[in-house]
Amino acid sequence: MKSWTFNTCALTGFACSSFAVLLLVLNAITGSAMISVLLPAAIVALVVGGAFSVRAHLLWIRGRGTSLR
Secondary structure (H helix, E strand, O other), X not given: OOOOOHXXXXXXXXXXXXXXXXXXXXXXXXXXXXXXXXXXXXXXXXXXXXXXXXXXXXXXXHHHOOOOO
């Protein structure tokens, strides 16, 4: 299995975060009719998107050759 690159992680993080925003907008449009489904799904998408964004940042730092300290 091929390891994920910076671009793959960054785009996946952006897509997950965008999906979370879409779910929240959909929740607002429906008048919170499906809040018990959409809100937890949006939270999970934001957590996953944040994790991928952090991973992309760490890959970016490693690619520059600088340490984390």
